[in-house]
Amino acid sequence: MLSENNVYIIEDLLTEEKYFLAKKYIENLLETNQENYLLKNYLAITYLCLEENDLSAAIYLELLLNIDELEIDSITETIFKIAQLKYSQHNFNLAIELYYQGLELNPNYVGAYIDLAHIFAQQSNIDLGIEVLKKLLENQPNCIIAYENLGKLWEDIKEWKNAIAVYEQSKKIEPQNLQILSSLANCYLQIDDFNSARNILKEIIKINPHHIQSYGQLGYVYLMEKKLNLVVDTWKILINQIPKIINDYQNWYQQEIVIKVNKEEVIKLNIDLIDSLQTNKSLGEISQNIGHILFKQGKYKLAIYYYQVSLEHKVENDTIYTNLIVSLFYQNQYDNINIYLEKLKVINSHQYQIITQQINSNLDNKKEDEYQINNPVNQYYETAYEWAKQNNRLETNYYPFELDNYLYLKPPKTIHKQNHPSFYFPEKIELPKPFLVKIPNGKVYLKKTEGSSAIITENNYLIGDLSPESPALSPNHPDSHPSKHSLLKSTFLPTKTTIKGKVLVLAGLLNNVYFHWLFDILPRLYLVELLGINWQDIDYILVDYRTNFQKETLQIFNIPPEKILPLSFPLYLQAEELIIPSFPGCIAWMPSWSCQYLKNKLLGYNKEQKPHKKLYITRNNAHSRRLINEQELIKLLKKNEFEIVDLESFSVKQQAELLSQAKIIISPHGSGLSNLVFCQPNTKVVEIFAPNYVYPCYWLVSNLVDLDYHYIIGETIGSFHFHSFLYPDSRLEDIYLENPKAILDLILL
Known part of the structure; x- marks a missing residue:
């Protein structure tokens, strides 16, 4: 035996x-x-x-x-x-x-x-x-x-x-x-x-009459079916069954949001709706609150209906009429506008004058009046390599680099039963190899929203691997193929600016977002250094220069300020020669060499001391992804000797130094976690996600610098569709943790 x-x-x-x-x-x-x-x-x-x-x-x-x-x-x-x-x-x-x-x-x-x-x-x-x-x-x-x-x-x-x-x-x-x-x-x-x-x-x-989620979902169905009575009855049951989260949300608004100078309208609208349901306000008042939320979300057709219901119930004010007029304008229902303009004129003549002027000056902000020239771009090269090869410029204009371009991924740790689909990736991912290319008479395009960019050749071919768009997709994702680029479908482009001389292009997507700045923009300078390009050989550097962190890092990287050509939006620029270092990998997907480069530049040395700090990075002063019941968590963390830090008050160098000393880091998902790149190996990380926005970029960073990464996902408020009604843009969701102690459980895993 x-x-x-x-x-x-x-x-x-x-x-x-x-x-x-x-x-x-x-x-x-x-x-x-x-x-x-x-x-x-x-x-x-x-x-x-x-x-x-x-x-x-x-x-x-x-x-x-x-x-x-x-x-x-x-x-x-x-x-x-x-x-x-x-x-x-x-x-x-x-x-x-x-x-x-x-x-x-x-x-x-x-x-x-x-x-x-x-x-x-x-x-x-x-x-x-x-x-x-x-x-x-x-x-x-x-x-x-x-x-x-x-x-x-x-x-x-x-x-x-x-x-x-x-x-x-x-x-x-x-x-x-x-x-x-x-x-x-x-x-x-x-x-x-x-x-x-x-x-x-x-x-x-x-x-099961106590199945909370179903009341939230059913109320949303009634909302879309325009059955106001049933919406109210159903959502009242919902909020009465989740008293703690509703109470915490209301207290958070009163204690954290209201006291700020720029109190947020979106949260106020959510609170107003919840309050009106709790206090049995009239159908007209509740319909008004629903209309306000729909209007803010740009759902004008449905907003019109609920505003009209509120008017039928004798609830009227200048906000309702103003929003109704704007909604009708966006829906091209011009015949009905005059009726409400006359109503508004009686209630608030000043607001009547403002809205009338806006209509007369083409209120519709969807009109792209900045686009003044026809768009000739309707063809593309998939890669800069393809352009160089087909134009016999591989030897003179295209410079590849043999740098490590593989990502090795370990699954994250979590208290949830299964990992979220956002973490479904193979153990080994090959990123595009970096390069630098010089394009004579090339053109740069950047959309006003900074969500779409393009590098365009002299004969109006878009170059795919230098022209990313949002959202940032995984490497080789079919939706990121250049044939799907929005510029190929656009009718117009902004007026073109022509510049004499050589322009180094460091512009990218969402340039003033700290994460993209650190990982998509700054490492491109390493390729310039490897090729031995001198600043004297460049006339201009096209790079964002709006924020303090951009100015600080550009100074650290010895970028000559007199050569900086700040971005303007929308951007359409042509130069005698564009010098374009590729992205380190692809947008939001970075290789290990880029992380080491950032550490070398911004820390300047390898720290010998043993990491010892326990940090909680708050987003209390941000405008999204804040922790609603953060004070409950902070009390627990302080008992366990955590420091509470707001990285917005730190310089980039200070952030790098601080996180290089950390042995445990806890934070809601946000740009502050970009500084994980400066941590020492085996630092424990706990990232807190909103339920509908789980984005794996800091898990990627953690894998690249060998951190011990964990995550937890916050609760849905009531149900998916009720939650999404309050937060239609999942990227902006605030976060609620039903059990903050679960964070401590994660730390002990």
Whole structure:
């Protein structure tokens, strides 16, 4: 027999990845226990760990020929146990091998299929995850957990109709499964099938009258169906069932937002709606509050309806009439404007004059009057290399660099059951290789919003790998292909400015966002340095120069201020020669060399002291992604000797110095975490996300500089669609943590 102590030692060696020692230990035991099938199983597992698959297969073949069914069950139980261990250690390739070996012996083990699907999803291989779950359903067609996971994978890639088909099938098996029904309702809402969503949500509430999320979703359905009475009744039930989060939200507004000089209208509108629901205001007043939120969101057609309802209920004021007039203008309903202008004139003649003047001067700010020339750009080169090759300029104008361009990613740690789809990436990612190119008579375009840019050749070809747009997508994402660039579909361009001389282009997307500045702009200077270009050889440097952090870093990087050509928006500029260093990798995806370059420039030396500080980075003074119940968390953190810092009051050098001394960092998602690049290896990081905006850029940085990265996602207020009504732009969501102590649990992981 195999003793418990023997098992403990073997599994401990496997846990610590001491596979060779495990092999020797098992072989020694087998000398006196040659027929022990459990030992042989552990030896076969060890061979798999050592990638000696043929030896492992030979052992399992022998075992299958010589043991009974109960013994096979014991073997597979051990295999799956070690597979789960390797899964938890993020040794995915080995876990996959073990799961498949176990399934050969026991093809009915549900947990193996589920874990395999999760592993494939984590590696960004959703198709294989879906295939595994379909295989499970072939074997066990009534397996509800398989349906739940399969539907979730379809949801993760926004294939709502496929998810609906899966959930509808599982609903036939368990018609009262609330998780299935809730997911199904959400999918119907995603495709605006309000009738189907409404029926399912009513069904959920009938099964469980306390299913909070369904009231939020159902109220949204009624909102879109213009059933105000039902919106009010349903959302009243919702907010009455979540008193703590509502109370915390209201207190946060009174204690943090109102006292600021620039109190935020968006939050005030949310609070006004919640207050009107709580205090049983009239339908007219509630309809007015809904109208205000819709107007602020630019949903003018629906805003018009709810404003008109408020007027029908005898609620009228200059704000309603002003917003109605603007909404009608945007909806091109000019015939109705005069009616409300006359009403406004009676209530507020001054506001009447203002809005009349705005209308007469083309109020519609969507009109692109800055665009004055026809756009000749309708063709593209995919890459600068392609342009250089086709124009015989590879030897004279194109300079590639052999720098490390691979990202090696470890999955993040979290207290959530599964990682968020935003972290579904393979373990190794190849980024585009950096280069510098010189384009004679080239042109630079930057949209007014800084969300679209382009480098254009003299003969009006866009160069794809130098012309990124927002949002920043993963490398080789099909939606980032240059054929999809918005400039190719635009009719007009701004008036062109022509400059004599050579212009070094350092402009990019969202230039005044600290993250993009650090990782997309500054490392491009390393390519200029590597090529040995002197500032004397350049006439102008096209670079943003608006913020203090830009001015500070440009001075540190010895950029001659007299050569800086500040950005203006929109930008369309042509020079005798553009000198363009590529992005380090692609937008928001950076290689390790860029991080080391930033450390060398901004820290200037390698710190010897042991990191010792415990920091919480507050965003209390920011305008988005603030922690609503931050004071509750701060009390806990102060008891654990954390410093509370607001990095907005620090210089870049000070931020770099501070974070280089940190051993633990906690922060809501925001630009301050860009400074993780200055941390020392193994610093523990806990990033706090809003529920609908989980963006992995600081996880990428943490991988590049070898940090111990964790994350936690805040709560949805009521339901997804109620929350999204309050925060339609997920990038601006404020964050609520139902259990701030969970942060401390993460730290202890």
